[in-house]
Amino acid sequence: MPTIQSGQMLTPQIVANFAEYDVSNVIFDLDTNIARFTKILSKLPSYPADNILFYHWSTPEDPKYIKATIDYPNGNETSLIFDNPNYAKVGDVLINQSTREQLYVSVAPITGATTVVRGTPSYAIAKGDVFSLLGSGFPEASSVGTGKHLEEEEKWNYLQIFKEDIDISRTAANVKLRTGANMRDRLDREAGRRILRRMELSFLFGKRGTITDANSKSVRLMGGVEEFITSNAHDVNGVLTEDYFDKMLLQDFQWGSSEKYLFASALAINKITSWGKGRMETDVGRTETYGFAINKYLTSQGNILYVVEHPLLKGANAQDWTGFGGYMFVIDFDSFKKRYLVNSDLKFKENLPTSDDKHIDQYLGEIGMDRVNEEKNAVYRGITG
Numbered sequence: 001m002p003t004i005q006s007g008q009m010l011t012p013q014i015v016a017n018f019a020e021y022d023v024s025n026v027i028f029d030l031d032t033n034i035a036r037f038t039k040i041l042s043k044l045p046s047y048p049a050d051n052i053l054f055y056h057w058s059t060p061e062d063p064k065y066i067k068a069t070i071d072y073p074n075g076n077e078t079s080l081i082f083d084n085p086n087y088a089k090v091g092d093v094l095i096n097q098s099t100r101e102q103l104y105v106s107v108a109p110i111t112g113a114t115t116v117v118r119g120t121p122s123y124a125i126a127k128g129d130v131f132s133l134l135g136s137g138f139p140e141a142s143s144v145g146t147g148k149h150l151e152e153e154e155k156w157n158y159l160q161i162f163k164e165d166i167d168i169s170r171t172a173a174n175v176k177l178r179t180g181a182n183m184r185d186r187l188d189r190e191a192g193r194r195i196l197r198r199m200e201l202s203f204l205f206g207k208r209g210t211i212t213d214a215n216s217k218s219v220r221l222m223g224g225v226e227e228f229i230t231s232n233a234h235d236v237n238g239v240l241t242e243d244y245f246d247k248m249l250l251q252d253f254q255w256g257s258s259e260k261y262l263f264a265s266a267l268a269i270n271k272i273t274s275w276g277k278g279r280m281e282t283d284v285g286r287t288e289t290y291g292f293a294i295n296k297y298l299t300s301q302g303n304i305l306y307v308v309e310h311p312l313l314k315g316a317n318a319q320d321w322t323g324f325g326g327y328m329f330v331i332d333f334d335s336f337k338k339r340y341l342v343n344s345d346l347k348f349k350e351n352l353p354t355s356d357d358k359h360i361d362q363y364l365g366e367i368g369m370d371r372v373n374e375e376k377n378a379v380y381r382g383i384t385g
Contacts, residue, residue, distance in 0.1 A: 225377065260330050283295060
């Protein structure tokens, strides 16, 4: 017997039993534009590599100064030990930045102490006193001087295999969804975002090395930005202030371009913006080029930071300074180049061979990053507010 209902037919009854779902044909993704460092890096020239690790040679910058390693209280000592004994050679003139005393190098060491002729008047030298090279001086008809050169440094990094597989049955791939989308397309898109997110974090935080998996096979891991930076690694461990930031930027811009990028959490950018002074404005051209907001920040020294909010630089949530939320990176992109094994840049492949009744798609790339002149870059850690 049919069920007979008395009374008026209302909308909830229709929706519950007969009406079609009103569903948008778009799935709204939460984490678009997450790989912002990778996106800028990928628009710069990249180069294939012929091996699983790759090298380059770089010439370090000539040191700007040396420091005394111990106290010389008498003011007449002539055999001095510096932190870099190869900095000066015979005939060089040094000046103590604290006392302005000039010293003439008479015997340069191979190792150990440097012999000098003291200035008039001469002064006590304190441990840590900074000495700069004024130039050189020689008597008439002097013999050929001693040559000096900087040793080239070997640098290297690994290529890392990034892979994300999509495994879906033939049946599931052909079921029509309420959104009108195809489940296989949706899984492919999700996997693409996942692999970009993992590459992005590897570029920023990866530590170069190898590990052994459960099958006793070696897994290579590329080194990223944070591991690379040593000279300008600023452990804030507290509140970021405008005075501190301006002071550190003097160091951060000592080498490299006068225009660099700042990748920071939303919290850190809000902090910088709160300082005011009209130093932050939208860079329309770069925003249009990369598809996410880029602001231009004018430093007190007249240098430019292109400020990028990074959605992966956050703790447990957007209001959390802990972990990655307390990080900022100052990046000179002249220091970084994307590398990939020949014919192995990130690619998407459909329908990998299988005898099963299913589809296998895959993102696969063997990718690394060349890193040169770490002194041009900076990292800030431990910001708490």
